[in-house]
Amino acid sequence: MAHRRPAYHPFPRVGEAPPAGRLVGVSQPEPWPENVPGPYFVDRECIDCDLCRTTAPRNFERSEEGGYSYVARQPQGSEEESDCERARLDCPVEAIRRHSRA
Numbered sequence: 730m731a732h733r734r735p736a737y738h739p740f741p742r743v744g745e746a747p748p749a750g751r752l753v754g755v756s757q758p759e760p761w762p763e764n765v766p767g768p769y770f771v772d773r774e775c776i777d778c779d780l781c782r783t784t785a786p787r788n789f790e791r792s793e794e795g796g797y798s799y800v801a802r803q804p805q806g807s808e809e810e811s812d813c814e815r816a817r818l819d820c821p822v823e824a825i826r827r828h829s830r831a
């Protein structure tokens with residue numbers, strides 16, 4: 730009896746694209762619900778180190794109940810954009826994400 734490969738297989742063959750909407754071997758970020766809509770968000774990897782709230786205090790706030798940061802305001806203008814980008818790059822656990830721009 731011939732072996733039949735299932736329609737979905739977690740390990741695509743070499744040269745085979747993964748199923749649409751899935752990234753193989755890459756964890757998907759889980760944003761906190763308090764993030765305001767927009768390009769920047771904090772995911773559940775945050776360790777509450779305070780760096781982003783110091784670097785971009787106009788944009789990041791702390792959830793006192795949860796003990797993590799979230800994006801309270803998307804950057805307005807180049808100065809805040811620069812602050813948010815610096816926070817994203819300096820976050821020790823890469824918990825600050827930015828949706829890619831089209």
Ligand code: SF4
Nearest residue numbers: 775776778779781820
């Ligand atoms: S810099 Fe990263 S780990 Fe630190 S509080 Fe901000 S999001 Fe959390």
